[in-house]
Amino acid sequence: MDTLLSAYQRLLTEVARDLHAACGALEFASTLGVQVPALTTYDPASPPNGNLTWFELPVYENDQAIAHLRLGFDPGMPLPDPEEQRLAHALVELAVLVNRARTQQASAHQASRRILAVTEEELQRVILDIHDGPVQKLFAASSQLELAAGLVDQVPEELRAPLEAQLARVAGLLQLSLNEIKLTVGSMRPPEFRRRPLVSVLQGLVIQHQALTGQRVQLRVQGEIPPVSLPVKIAVYRILQEGLSNAYRHAKVDSLDVRLSREDDWVILDIADEGAGFDPPLLEGPAGTELEEHIGLRGMRDRAELVGGHFRLTSIKGQGTHIQVRVPGDV
Numbered sequence: 001m002d003t004l005l006s007a008y009q010r011l012l013t014e015v016a017r018d019l020h021a022a023c024g025a026l027e028f029a030s031t032l033g034v035q036v037p038a039l040t041t042y043d044p045a046s047p048p049n050g051n052l053t054w055f056e057l058p059v060y061e062n063d064q065a066i067a068h069l070r071l072g073f074d075p076g077m078p079l080p081d082p083e084e085q086r087l088a089h090a091l092v093e094l095a096v097l098v099n100r101a102r103t104q105q106a107s108a109h110q111a112s113r114r115i116l117a118v119t120e121e122e123l124q125r126v127i128l129d130i131h132d133g134p135v136q137k138l139f140a141a142s143s144q145l146e147l148a149a150g151l152v153d154q155v156p157e158e159l160r161a162p163l164e165a166q167l168a169r170v171a172g173l174l175q176l177s178l179n180e181i182k183l184t185v186g187s188m189r190p191p192e193f194r195r196r197p198l199v200s201v202l203q204g205l206v207i208q209h210q211a212l213t214g215q216r217v218q219l220r221v222q223g224e225i226p227p228v229s230l231p232v233k234i235a236v237y238r239i240l241q242e243g244l245s246n247a248y249r250h251a252k253v254d255s256l257d258v259r260l261s262r263e264d265d266w267v268i269l270d271i272a273d274e275g276a277g278f279d280p281p282l283l284e285g286p287a288g289t290e291l292e293e294h295i296g297l298r299g300m301r302d303r304a305e306l307v308g309g310h311f312r313l314t315s316i317k318g319q320g321t322h323i324q325v326r327v328p329g330d331v
């Protein structure tokens, strides 16, 4: 039982005892679809028999009963007086409010995690659309251009040279566009997250990064890495992707180290380079120095925190940068 539920349980026991009830139950209506189990001072498998007089105190919010406190009294025991009822009511109301805040938070958190996965699916669709649409058309345009180039010797001699130069420029631009799309789309293409385990998708990313940039990445996997949920897998993948991209674009190093390890129930990702380094922006607090354009760093931190993890960045100018991300394993 979590801390909050055991606090409710203590509250219920206290209220029942103070009012000299033989037993009690606190039932929550489902709020935001999250069901909190009813709490009882008796074994729910063998509820008390029918000799008790039940006293019921509903808790309302906007005319809707959102919880019920039920107290069972032995025959002859006095039922709670109005003062006692008010006190019990206030206590139960407080418990319900706390519970509501908690379920709302839990549901927002679940939604954020779902959005991570949905975003990936959308990204996959966008990439497919680019591949099937503009890329195919650019290829088609390239081959049309080749055909046109083959016809050049049929135009009057004085036009050939400028026409050839013009065609070559267009062909060069087409090729450049194709290369740029290949680089962006290629590096953003999500792997099959659902089917492949974390280590495998990270290995794939590292191989791809090395091929695209020529930078060497030493990837070490230490110990048995526990399975992780889909949102965690996506978060770690995208964080490493941004870390590698930063190491390439900003650190200016030939090689860097990436380590995946385990500590208790946590999976830990370390990305370290001995490159240019920088003064890391303070991401939070009144002295925060985060810049609007630091989307990459912010995205890394947000992704880690969204899945219940932690993000730490240390960097020293001229010495290098170290990023550590801890995310929960599915254990």
Ligand SMILES: Nc1ncnc2c1ncn2[C@@H]1O[C@H](COP(=O)(O)OP(=O)(O)O)[C@@H](O)[C@H]1O
Pocket (backbone or CB within 6 Å): 242, 246, 247, 249, 250, 251, 252, 273, 275, 276, 277, 278, 293, 294, 295, 296, 297, 298, 321
């Ligand atoms: N590994 C790194 N080495 C050196 N500088 C870095 C590194 N990572 C990030 N930076 C610095 O932090 C800034 C913000 O990074 P980021 O938020 O990823 O944005 P972007 O990569 O688009 O510039 C970078 O512009 C760069 O100055």
Ligand SMILES: [Mg+2]
Pocket (backbone or CB within 6 Å): 242, 245, 246, 296, 297
């Ligand atoms: Mg970046």
